[in-house]
Amino acid sequence: MSIESNHTQTAQAAKATGPLVLEGRGLTMRFGGLTAVQGVDIHLATGEVLGIIGPNGAGKSTLLNLLTGIYVPTEGEVLLEGKSLKGVPAYEIAGAGIARTFQTSRLFGSLSVLDNVIIGMHSRTKCGVITALLRPGKSKAEMNRCAERACELLKSVSHDLFERRNVLASSLPQADRRRLEIARALATEPKIVLLDEPSSGMDDRDTDALIADIQRLREQNPKLGFIIIEHDMRLIATLPSRVMVLDYGRKIGDDTFEVVRQLPRVQEAYLGRKASSHHA
Numbered sequence: 186m187s188i189e190s191n192h193t194q195t196a197q198a199a200k201a202t203g204p205l206v207l208e209g210r211g212l213t214m215r216f217g218g219l220t221a222v223q224g225v226d227i228h229l230a231t232g233e234v235l236g237i238i239g240p241n242g243a244g245k246s247t248l249l250n251l252l253t254g255i256y257v258p259t260e261g262e263v264l265l266e267g268k269s270l271k272g273v274p275a276y277e278i279a280g281a282g283i284a285r286t287f288q289t290s291r292l293f294g295s296l297s298v299l300d301n302v303i304i305g306m307h308s309r310t311k312c313g314v315i316t317a318l319l320r321p322g323k324s325k326a327e328m329n330r331c332a333e334r335a336c337e338l339l340k341s342v343s344h345d346l347f348e349r350r351n352v353l354a355s356s357l358p359q360a361d362r363r364r365l366e367i368a369r370a371l372a373t374e375p376k377i378v379l380l381d382e383p384s385s386g387m388d389d390r391d392t393d394a395l396i397a398d399i400q401r402l403r404e405q406n407p408k409l410g411f412i413i414i415e416h417d418m419r420l421i422a423t424l425p426s427r428v429m430v431l432d433y434g435r436k437i438g439d440d441t442f443e444v445v446r447q448l449p450r451v452q453e454a455y456l457g458r459k460a461s462s463h464h465a
Contacts, residue, residue, distance in 0.1 A: 203230040203231050203232070203233070204230060204231050205228050205229065205230055205231075205264075205266075205267070206229055206230065206231050206265070206266055206282075206376050206377060206410055207227075207228065207229040207252065207263070207264070207265055207266075207283070207376075207377055207410065207412075208227070208228045208229075208263070208264045208267075209225065209226060209227040209228070209248075209251065209252060209261065209262075209263050209264075210226055210261050210262055210263075210264070211224050211225075211226065211260055211261035211262075212224070212225045212226075212227070212248065212251050212258050212260070212261040212262075212263070213225075213258060213259045213260035213261055214244075214247050214250075214251055214256055214258055214259055214434075215259045220434055221244045221247040221434050222244040222247050222248055222251065222258075222434045223244075223433075223434040223435050224260075224261070224435070225244075225248060225261075225431070225434070225435070225436050226436065227248070227252075227429065227436075229377060229410045229412060230410070231376075231408050231410060232403075232407050232408050232409065232410055233410050233411075233426055233427065234403070234410070234411040234412075234413065234424050234425045234426050234427075235410075235411070235412045235413070235425055235426075235427050235428070235429060236412075236413050236414075236415060236420075236421045236424065236425030236427070236428040236429070236442070237412065237413065237414045237415075237428070237429045237430075237431060238414075238415065238416070238418075238421055238428060238429075238430055238431070238451075239430055239431035239432055240432070242433075243431040243432055243433065243434065244431050244433070244434035245381075245414045245431055246288065246381055246414065247434075248431070249285060249379050249381055249412070249414065251263065252283065252379065252412070253275055253278055253279070253283055253285050253379065254270060254273060254274060254275035254277075254278040255275050265278070265281055265282060265283065265376070266282075266376075279373055279375075280373070282373075282374075282375050282376035282377060283375060283376070283377050283379065284370035284371070284373045284375035284377070284378050284379070285370060285378070285379035285380070285381065286363070286366040286367060286370055286378075286379070286380050286381055286383060287366075287381050288381045288382050288385060290362050290366065291366070292354040292355075292362060292365060292366065292369075293354060294353065294354050294355030295353065295354075295355065296353070296354060297350065297351050297352065297353060297354065298339065298346065298349055298350045298351070298352060298353075298354055298357070298365055299332065299335050299336070299339070299350040299351060301354050301365055301368075301369055302335035302338055302339060302365070302368050302369050302372050303328075303331045303332060303335050303372070304369070304372075305368075305369035305370065305371075305372030305373055306331050306334065306335070306372045306373070334372070335350075335368075335372065336350065338368045338371050338372055339368050341368075341371075341401070341402060341405055342364050342365075342367055342368040342371070342398055342402065343361070343364045343368075343398060345361070346361055346364050346365060346368065349361070359386040359387060359391075360386075360387050360391035360394065360395070363383050363384070363385075363386075363387070363395065364395070364398060366383075367380070367383070367398070367399075367402075371402075375409070376408075376409070376410065377409070377410040377411070377412065378409065378410070378411050378412075379411075379412045379413075379414075380411065380412070380413045380414065380415075381414045382414055382415060382416065383395060383399075383413065383415065383420075384415060384416075384417045384420055385416075389419075392417055392419065392420060393419075395420070396419075396420055396423050396424060399411070399424055400424070411424075411425075413425060421442060422442050425442065426441070427439065427440060427441060428440065428441065428442045428445045430445055430448065430450075430451055432450065437450055437451075438450075438451060
């Protein structure tokens, strides 16, 4: 069976089973003569986990940048709960409910673990500089509430991370830095969390712990959706309910992992010729 016929079947099977929280229609991104993303449709239902796989240069991170407003699409549009995000700046999109992490750490290394999470709440706080000067009691009360909420988030992501809440973020090992980035993303009170290669730099044991962390977060927040770019096929085989495959900026598959892994192009280019392999 050809890739094209498989793609048609997977596209039909990938219809959302619940209300859509996020939708991208015909997303295209060109940089001069280079087309990084070409006509990609993407959707996410409430509480769904979508995995995105593909080789380096397939357009995965570019797609996340389009969804979060970092890039303005050359063509197409993004909708959050049915409302177009066209022309909406990235910081407003984050405030509207789309949070993300990046391939490389964006933590404030000279600040504590707790302070990094509190910073993630800035779009939800009401007290500014003037309030802090004129009504310091109100500002202090809000800061105390933020600190309490940050502690709750750290506990929900990793109790060990909560125990280290007062250490500098720069002192954390790679696995805990990734967890901290997830906690900070959750601090924005998102509807969707986009994770760009969350297991990067982790060994198998840390990756297994990360899988357990995300599974626990899903149980605690059943309406929270996730989009996860990942190369570790053990994570992709375990967490997402659906997997999208990108190749040279185009979508070539969109279905359950078990169906997508049977695509000849996926087997050969991403999973190896043996479809049973769980490592990219």
